[in-house]
Amino acid sequence: xxxxxxxxxxxxxxxxxxxxxxxxxxxxxxxxxxxxxxxxxxxxxxxxxxxxxxxxxxxxxxxxxxxxxxxxxxxxxxxxxxxxxxxxxxxxxxxxxxxxxxxxxxxxxxxxxxxxxxxxxxxxxxxxxxxxxxxxxxxxxxxxxxxxxxx
Numbered sequence: 001x002x003x004x005x006x007x008x009x010x011x012x013x014x015x016x017x018x019x020x021x022x023x024x025x026x027x028x029x030x031x032x033x034x035x036x037x038x039x040x041x042x043x044x045x046x047x048x049x050x051x052x053x054x055x056x057x058x059x060x061x062x063x064x065x066x067x068x069x070x071x072x073x074x075x076x077x078x079x080x081x082x083x084x085x086x087x088x089x090x091x092x093x094x095x096x097x098x099x100x101x102x103x104x105x106x107x108x109x110x111x112x113x114x115x116x117x118x119x120x121x122x123x124x125x126x127x128x129x130x131x132x133x134x135x136x137x138x139x140x141x142x143x144x145x146x147x148x149x150x151x
Contacts, residue, residue, distance in 0.1 A: 007088035009036030027067035094122035
């Protein structure tokens with residue numbers, strides 16, 4: 001039987017229960033789980049947000065999660081480049097992503113190289129965006145908090 005190597009990538013900034021749930025469910029569906037942590041620069045480039053927690057600290061947080069076997073620092077936005085580096089067989093993503101144009105393109109690209117895209121339940125009540133809004137309100141910056149609704 002072929003080993004199922006899973007990959008769950010993300011910013012993992014302001015680590016919360018949604019992140020933990022994705023990693024837990026991903027590990028239940030594979031033999032080995034590699035968690036990808038996006039660098040500060042790539043997070044700025046792809047999400048347009050300034051990370052609160054620096055890359056290496058986020059790596060240490062994710063590495064400490066018992067369901068994570070290895071951590072990979074993501075430096076390239078192309079997930080096929082990441083696949084070439086790691087050779088995973090399953091790619092895990094929150095089901096809030098399902099059906100989007102980017103997800104459909106990625107599904108086609110991964111299908112061509114034999115990678116299965118697996119959607120896991122998204123924890124809707126908690127997100128990094130919501131945490132950023134709350135922090136902005138606590139800092140007394142309602143304009144910043146409202147600007148977070150656009151992301």
